[in-house]
Amino acid sequence: MSMIKEPLIPTVGVITDVRLDTPDIKTFRVVTPDGKKAFDHRPGQCAMLSIPGVGEAMFSITSSPTNTEYMEFSIKKCGCVTDWLHQAEVGQNITIRGPYGKPFPVDTEFAGKNLLFIAGGVALAPLRSVINYVRHYKDRYGKIDIVYGARSKEDLLQYREIIEEWCKDEGVNVYLTIDREQPEWDGHVGFVPNYVKELGFDTDKTVILCGPPIMIKFTLAGLTELGFSKEQVYTTLELKMKCAIGKCGRCNVGSKYVCKDGPVFRLDELDELPNEY
Amino acid sequence: MFKCSVNEIYNVFAKIADGKKLYVPADNKDGNAVYTEWAEGVELSNALNTAKSPKDFFFPQFENLMEFKVEGKSIEVNDIREASEDFVVFGVRACDVKSFEILDRVFLVEPFDSYYASRREHGVIISMACTRPTETCFCTTFGIDCTNPGGDIAVWKTEDAYYWQANTEKGEKLLAALELEGCGEDAVNEQKEKTAKVMSKLPLAGLTTDSFGGGKTMELFNRPEWKTLSESCLGCGTCTFVCPTCQCYDVKDYNTGNGILRFRCWDSCMYSDFTKMAHGNNRLSQVERFRQRFMHKLVYFPENNEGIFGCVGCGRCLAKCPISMNIVKVMKTIGGND
Amino acid sequence: MQKINRNVLVEKAVSLLENGTVCCVLGWKKGEFDYDITPAVFTTKEDIEANFVFDDFCGANFSKYLVQKTRKAEGKILVFLKSCDTYSFNQLLTEHRFDREKVYAVGIPCEGMVDINKIRAISGEGISSVECGEKITVNTIYDEKFEINASDVLLERCESCKSKLHVAYDELIGEEGEVLESNRFDEVAKLEAMTPDERFAFWQSELSKCIRCNACRDVCPACTCEKCVFDNPKSGVENKAPANEFEEKMFHIIRAFHVAGRCTDCGECSRVCPQHIPLHLLNRKFIKDINEFYGDYQAGAEVGSRAPLANYTTGDIEPSEVFDGRGE
């Protein structure tokens, strides 16, 4: 039977590695049954992962497009699908389809710019693919600053990679912070928005901001104080999705569908949408 | 243009139904018109329109999408799609014909929805011009001419005959096979004029979309009237499910005990769980959900679709809403053209 | 035609609102046409005087709205209750679903409400005006005029009205009615007298019309769960659309079962069903059975009565005896 390809029908993916990153976040490595990367993607794009009988959900692809061998997903345990994934072992099959959404404009707007990444908690997951992409093509960008905060040291996602790779990169400055004092932590303590203000960045940067709504709100206020305009700030949204192709209607906010017109938005674009995200 | 006499219509149906399925509006035992597969003895309804919209033909309320076989850690994905069979729907009104165009703008844009596309490809729409519109009709508001109903073949009914005209290649092919007698257009034109006169007298004839359309999001979204309009909304899905253009769906899995079926079914933005996800819900109150439905039809959809509104004025929600709240009341209140 | 005039209710509402007894009024609001009345919350005198209606189309039962509205209201809410509505009102009180102190209930007499669908069946399409009076006068855009007896086009539930007695109110307008000898179980008995095959065919055809819009559930004053089993993915019976005939039956059996013994037979489910499924016949079956098996019981007749399914006697009928003497 000849029929056009159906976007809703996923392919099988195999979990080849599970890494416990923080007490409630695991990073899963996924390839096709024949060991290849399921599809190419751009930084900031997402994929629909599902466990038949449990559900399907959208996750940002945390590995960089420059990784041609596999994809990684950092997933926080918080609902049916994620709970199930957290008890999955290596070798477990899942289904995968994608890539979905508009990526970060890494080759256009970001090109040649100084980049400032600001993330809180699990929100590093969508930014990690961008960070690793721009690190890979460092000559195409200016200075890279990364401010990342979490509740505690244990809650810092991809801590090893940050310490062993990002921190050692030339031209990359990493600023870590945790919410409360903790033994064996000699870094900064405090919330991300305050830390950003303390660090007092120059406004010659493009900001990529992602985190819980409350963090975004206060960080944005801080950035505005420092002189940043909304046109300089990008973020990525998360809403309930079922089809991921702009048809099922649930991630519709204003005239946009987060799954296909987003998830990456510039803040001034968000201003034109009703506050329903 | 071709014609057949009123008495001949069932012979024509028999010809169409020879080889493919033909659906016509027929009265059920409660006297409501429903699309029914035609067979000898099924009588064409005289009702203005069917209780449910014909969107089911292309976008059924429930359909299985795929099947999974799970064994231990392994998963097998089975494509269970079957090629649609050719079918013909007779008696679709202009408003509903237009609704297919709206659905096309969702399902037939990249990436194509193959389930919908396949049915659309295999379906032939025979429309029927209206002769006795009712007080809840407001298709003219959206620029729809119920006397020129479109579709693959358009049909006009006069007192003694049915007049047929093909609009598409698909329609021409089918019409040619029916071998009807050729005729002039006078009778049809006369009928059209008569109907047009009634249309101008309809109570909702003055309803306009002037206050709506793309670019009006911020202006209309924060209007305080949404609260009073939605005050008594039950949060049921009646309006959504009788609506010919509502197309939101849910995708769910069902474990049959011998495999897992992933199906999709109609969903309603009026339901409290529509946007509920693990970390919260971005539309917590009925006001927000109610507003979403109308904003989508009247602002968001036209913004993305060259000004085409997501409503066709069929009037079903006016007739069916349990609390009689509907798009007309919303348009009059929010649009202020009372 | 209703015995009391809208103006009496408007006057009552305005005076209670103005003297501060209540902070808002639940009432019927004028629609686009003469028959599409919307339940609404009125907070100003002007709004009440301009838009409050009470005529033969005011079928909506406000009891369920009290569950949500009393939670938010600053003061008392004025609610107008027809005799059948008062049963729902009491039943909700029995189940502690709202705070009685926050409601000012005014009982109003009702002569039965009419069904626009039945009127339309007579007048045809294009109703331009409907005047409720001694007779219902319908004009159409096709310049036709019909005079219809209200008694010929009553809502099903009003045709078989069970009671004109108000079982709850703070104030009653008009005269008190009484519990009526109702023929409401006749249809159920008729179905019971059919053969199983006929019954199966009947329900199969009725329930297959269902579009699962949930209007019956959402309007039902007895369905007040914060989360319905059919919406709860963890319940194991969640479903959003009727996948097949089984699920249609499942939904309707369980919906009726969940209100069995609590359903006051207010008839809202059948009134709002867009597909005209006679849902009351399911509810009434349970009521009839309960009456037969465990003695007459009218949900909502008094506050605090113990629902039959939350009760038992040691000598109850055995499930195996249910069909004794019931023919085939």
Next chain:
Amino acid sequence: MQVKEYKPLIVAFCCNWCSYAGADLAGNNRLNYPADVKIIRVPCSCRVNPTFVLRAFQRGADGVILCGCHPGDCHYTSGNYYTRRRMALLFSMLDYLGIERERTRVEWVSAAEGAKFAATMNDFAEKVAALGENKRLEDLRCKK
């Protein structure tokens, strides 16, 4: 061609304290009852929600039987009295919808009534077998 003999699938909800023990006793005493009776142990017959009964049919049962302690003997004092009312109404409703009344049954079986358990199951299975496959409450998706 060999015609497979039709054997009905029976789901029996048995209360933990009486009927399940009764089923056990039937087994210990080597009393025969059909192998197609699938026993589901519940803490009390009262645990059986009407959706359980319907779901059993959906999943392919041809008959559903509930077994609990004799009235008055409930481990939880009154659970089975509620079951009795609930199932009387549910079964009456199923009958009202045209579903064969022989497909559902409630039987009180004590821990000492192994013989009654076996006899009940045999009788029930026979009655259900006479009706044939459950067609009126089936979910085709669940059929193999």
